[in-house]
Amino acid sequence: MQLSCPAPILRHETVQMAHGAGGRLSQELTRRVFMPHLQNAILDQLDDQAKFDVPPGRMAFSTDTYVVSPLFFPGGNIGELAVNGTVNDLAVGGAVPQYLSAGFVLEEGLPLAELEEIVRSMADAARKAGVMIVAGDTKVVQKGQCDRIFINTSGVGFVREGVDLSCRNLRPGDAVILSGTIGDHGMAVMTTREGLSFQSRISSDTAPLNGMIHAVLDVVPGVHAMRDPTRGGVAATLNELASSSSVGIELDEASIPVRDEVRGASELLGIDPLTIANEGKLLLVVPESGAAAVLSVMRSHDYGREAALIGRVVDDHHGMVVMKTPFGSRRIVEMPLGEQLPRIC
Amino acid sequence: MKYIDEYRDPQRAKALFDEIRRKALHEWTIMEICGGQTHSIMRNGIDQLLPPNVRLVHGPGCPVCVTPLESIDRALAIAARPGVILASFGDMLRVPGSDRDLFMARSEGADVRIVFSPLEALQIARDNPDREVVFLAVGFETTAPANAMAVWQAAREGIGNFSELVSQVMVPPAMRAILSSPGNLVQGFLAAGHVCAIMGWEEYEPVAAEFGVPIVPAGFEPVDLLAGILLVVEMLEAGISGVRNAYGRIVTREGNPEARRIMNEVYQVADRPWRGIGIIPQSGLVLRESLARFDAEKRFDVGHISPRESPLCRSGEVLQGHLKPSDCPAFGCECTPMTPLGATMVSSEGACSAYYKYHRNTTP
Numbered sequence: 001m002q003l004s005c006p007a008p009i010l011r012h013e014t015v016q017m018a019h020g021a022g023g024r025l026s027q028e029l030t031r032r033v034f035m036p037h038l039q040n041a042i043l044d045q046l047d048d049q050a051k052f053d054v055p056p057g058r059m060a061f062s063t064d065t066y067v068v069s070p071l072f073f074p075g076g077n078i079g080e081l082a083v084n085g086t087v088n089d090l091a092v093g094g095a096v097p098q099y100l101s102a103g104f105v106l107e108e109g110l111p112l113a114e115l116e117e118i119v120r121s122m123a124d125a126a127r128k129a130g131v132m133i134v135a136g137d138t139k140v141v142q143k144g145q146c147d148r149i150f151i152n153t154s155g156v157g158f159v160r161e162g163v164d165l166s167c168r169n170l171r172p173g174d175a176v177i178l179s180g181t182i183g184d185h186g187m188a189v190m191t192t193r194e195g196l197s198f199q200s201r202i203s204s205d206t207a208p209l210n211g212m213i214h215a216v217l218d219v220v221p222g223v224h225a226m227r228d229p230t231r232g233g234v235a236a237t238l239n240e241l242a243s244s245s246s247v248g249i250e251l252d253e254a255s256i257p258v259r260d261e262v263r264g265a266s267e268l269l270g271i272d273p274l275t276i277a278n279e280g281k282l283l284l285v286v287p288e289s290g291a292a293a294v295l296s297v298m299r300s301h302d303y304g305r306e307a308a309l310i311g312r313v314v315d316d317h318h319g320m321v322v323m324k325t326p327f328g329s330r331r332i333v334e335m336p337l338g339e340q341l342p343r344i345c
Numbered sequence: 346m347k348y349i350d351e352y353r354d355p356q357r358a359k360a361l362f363d364e365i366r367r368k369a370l371h372e373w374t375i376m377e378i379c380g381g382q383t384h385s386i387m388r389n390g391i392d393q394l395l396p397p398n399v400r401l402v403h404g405p406g407c408p409v410c411v412t413p414l415e416s417i418d419r420a421l422a423i424a425a426r427p428g429v430i431l432a433s434f435g436d437m438l439r440v441p442g443s444d445r446d447l448f449m450a451r452s453e454g455a456d457v458r459i460v461f462s463p464l465e466a467l468q469i470a471r472d473n474p475d476r477e478v479v480f481l482a483v484g485f486e487t488t489a490p491a492n493a494m495a496v497w498q499a500a501r502e503g504i505g506n507f508s509e510l511v512s513q514v515m516v517p518p519a520m521r522a523i524l525s526s527p528g529n530l531v532q533g534f535l536a537a538g539h540v541c542a543i544m545g546w547e548e549y550e551p552v553a554a555e556f557g558v559p560i561v562p563a564g565f566e567p568v569d570l571l572a573g574i575l576l577v578v579e580m581l582e583a584g585i586s587g588v589r590n591a592y593g594r595i596v597t598r599e600g601n602p603e604a605r606r607i608m609n610e611v612y613q614v615a616d617r618p619w620r621g622i623g624i625i626p627q628s629g630l631v632l633r634e635s636l637a638r639f640d641a642e643k644r645f646d647v648g649h650i651s652p653r654e655s656p657l658c659r660s661g662e663v664l665q666g667h668l669k670p671s672d673c674p675a676f677g678c679e680c681t682p683m684t685p686l687g688a689t690m691v692s693s694e695g696a697c698s699a700y701y702k703y704h705r706n707t708t709p
Contacts, residue, residue: 269461270693325390329390331387334703
């Protein structure tokens with residue numbers, strides 16, 4: 001039989017408005033791009049909600065939205081970041097992350113190959129972190145209404161018994177420990193961004209920290225606080241901790257690990273590495289007596305090999321972070337203002 | 346990291362501190378010209394470790410700080426015009442104009458872009474032939490050659506949609522203004538290393554001779570700064586004026602003649618208002634008449650600009666070394682980096698921002 005009107009094209013190279021309209025193309029997108037990578041017993045039901053069993057005790061719930069540009073950067077992409085980010089936000093609260101949802105806002109015209117690459121990375125990251133992506137949603141917006149792809153991930157985890165992590169728990173005398181070099185993620189993104197044309201070997205540190213965090217808590221359950229210093233960097237996170245606990249924090253400049261490449265790029269751009277985002281680093285505050293054990297567990301872990309004791313909590317300059325310089329002077333480590341502004345000369 | 350670590354070496358720094366303490370027998374007030382030096386001094390706490398009789402005051406060498414409010418208001422007015430792309434170094438975006446800054450203009454729909462080099466702005470012009478691209482060309486002699494190069498290239502390639510809003514200033518006239526001002530406290534200078542890399546130090550010799558002061562080109566790392574301070578102290582104690590170089594690995598007497606050639610080809614010297622200070626004769630650069638088509642001020646008629654400075658801001662006194670930022674009544678109260686009354690609180694090189702950032706409660 002001869003068809004009298006052209007059949008709709010079902011195999012596209014790029015995202016079309018119809019991919020988000022709930023019809024045949026939406027189905028095709030799910031079948032071709034999402035399911036092959038993300039499938040698991042819960043998601044495969046394709047119901048409007050995920051259903052799972054819950055153990056007794058407390059749950060943790062977190063959400064974050066990812067709008068990074070460029071989508072692909074040395075060391076990772078937006079998909080990996082979206083999974084690791086929510087995994088880490090749950091884990092630093094002492095929760096074992098279990099189930100994630102993923103919401104996508106796609107810009108019309110996004111190459112499907114790029115979308116698939118991102119989804120594949122999300123699946124890999126979920127596997128690595130030991131979590132399942134059990135619910136999802138996709139919307140498509142017209143060209144110019146978003147920057148290619150925005151991803152929201154939300155997640156739930158189950159809080160370990162006997163663990164009490166809070167930004168209000170810091171006590172004078174506590175040790176401040178950092179899991180490794182700072183500024184890698186932010187600098188990898190900044191140096192890749194259009195317009196910044198120097199070559200660098202800086203890679204994002206995006207990583208799931210739940211494995212290391214729970215290894216630490218197995219040995220030292222009395223850790224006072226944990227945070228992953230993402231936007232605003234170590235400077236923002238420590239200022240928040242100092243202010244929430246009404247204590248001071250004193251850092252030792254010489255002990256803070258920074259890669260030479262990151263230092264070099266920071267010098268050129270006039271940006272303080274302490275204010276640059278990390279996506280796979282852990283800041284941890286622990287009573288002095290537990291510091292050595294924490295450091296030893298972290299250093300035996302892939303994501304904590306360069307862990308270092310970088311400072312102490314003090315009963316002085318409450319709400320402020322102060323840096324001891326190698327020259328013996330002191331300066332305030334300020335809460336960063338907002339957007340990083342490269343200097344003129 | 347090579348060329349950084351050796352100039353941040355605590356042992357070398359300690360030896361220099363000891364030497365300064367030994368040599369400085371009288372009270373001396375030394376001005377570091379450049380905002381980059383001010384920040385390094387504050388960040389590393391060098392001022393805390395100097396003997397009390399060696400006092401540092403902070404100079405006007407922050408290009409963002411001395412750009413007149415009128416230029417910022419003009420940039421805001423040009424950016425608001427349809428079809429314009431305003432390109433600027435990042436520092437300028439947060440500097441408050443009379444009623445808003447460039448970030449606010451951007452959120453209202455203006456196309457304002459951060460660039461790292463004026464040649465990037467020129468590339469934006471090549472890529473957008475149907476738009477007008479305006480580069481906010483601010484800075485001292487350090488940025489002038491690159492800013493000049495952008496115009497030189499545009500002229501050579503016949504790029505018709507590129508222009509510069511020029512607010513270029515120069516160090517020696519500002520030094521003369523400071524030394525001639527009635528309340529002057531400055532007895533010696535650390536000259537700005539990067540400016541001298543372009544201009545050399547020859548042009549400082551007449552200033553040193555006329556006012557009988559020591560002038561020492563110095564770098565930005567702690568060891569560089571301390572070596573510069575030591576040299577100024579030694580000259581002051583010995584009663585010697587003149588220019589001696591403490592930044593030998595970067596600065597020569599002649600500077601960079603090729604960079605100066607392109608500067609002179611594109612710009613000419615003119616009187617210039619400095620924010621907070623006023624007009625300093627022959628202290629600025631403007632585009633030569635033959636290149637007037639690249640002058641955004643002439644290209645865009647934005648009507649009369651009447652800037653309104655905050656009556657509380659005393660940045661002019663700060664920029665001339667008359668007032669320490671922390672002694673300003675508005676410091677840390679009405680005026681903070683989140684609510685800056687003047688550009689010295691905004692720029693990463695501004696003295697007020699350096700004090701706020703590093704020492705707001707630890708400075709006695």
